[in-house]
Every structure is written in structure tokens, then in C-alpha cells.
Amino acid sequence: MPWAYLLLAGFLEIGWPLGLKIAQSPGARWSGALIAVAFMAASGAMLFLAQRHIPMGTAYAVWTGVGAAGTFLVGILAFGDAASAGRIMGVAMIIGGVIVLKLASH
Numbered sequence: 001m002p003w004a005y006l007l008l009a010g011f012l013e014i015g016w017p018l019g020l021k022i023a024q025s026p027g028a029r030w031s032g033a034l035i036a037v038a039f040m041a042a043s044g045a046m047l048f049l050a051q052r053h054i055p056m057g058t059a060y061a062v063w064t065g066v067g068a069a070g071t072f073l074v075g076i077l078a079f080g081d082a083a084s085a086g087r088i089m090g091v092a093m094i095i096g097g098v099i100v101l102k103l104a105s106h
Contacts, residue, residue, distance in 0.1 A: 014039075
């Protein structure tokens with residue numbers, strides 16, 4: 001269950017940059033900021049639960065890795081961010097690192 005909490009924390013981590021992006025739209029400043037804060041709190045709560053059984057360094061690296069890769073994908077799909085080969089390769093390395101951390105955990 002700790003790894004499920006950790007993956008959920010990582011996916012929730014995608015919500016706060018999305019909320020900040022929404023907050024840049026006219027008329028959505030407060031709603032976007034509230035979305036960001038809600039996702040930060042939910043993500044932090046799941047990270048807290050995961051760290052009961054997963055070492056702090058591993059949990060943090062996986063949490064940020066999943067959040068970074070997911071946010072990268074949302075940026076491409078929803079906001080037209082660039083999807084160059086170099087950027088995709090960089091995110092693939094992040095995902096590879098998350099997989100190695102999972103395989104190396106006890």
C-alpha cells in the first residue's frame with residue numbers, strides 16, 4: 001500500500017502546477033490558486049503516508065519524478081508545450097530513475 005500512496009501522491013503533484021497555470025487566465029486567479037493549494041495538500045498527505053514505510057529520499061525522488069513527468073505530459077497535451085526529442089529523452093530518464101528506485105527498494 002505505501003507504493004500506491006506514493007504513486008497517488010505523484011499523480012496529485014501534477015495538479016498544483018496545473019492550478020497555477022489556470023490561475024494565469026483572466027478571471028481564474030483565485031480558483032486556480034485554490035486548485036493548486038488543494039492538490040498540494042492532497043499530494044503532501046499521500047507522501048506523508050508513503051514515507052511511513054518508504055525511505056524519505058526514495059519517496060521524494062519518486063514523488064517529484066512522477067509529478068514532473070506527468071506535468072510534462074499535461075503541458076504537451078493540454079497547453080501545446082514543445083515535445084522535442086531532447087525533452088522527451090530527459091523525461092524518459094526521469095521515468096527510468098523512478099523505475100530503478102522502485103526495483104531497488106526493500
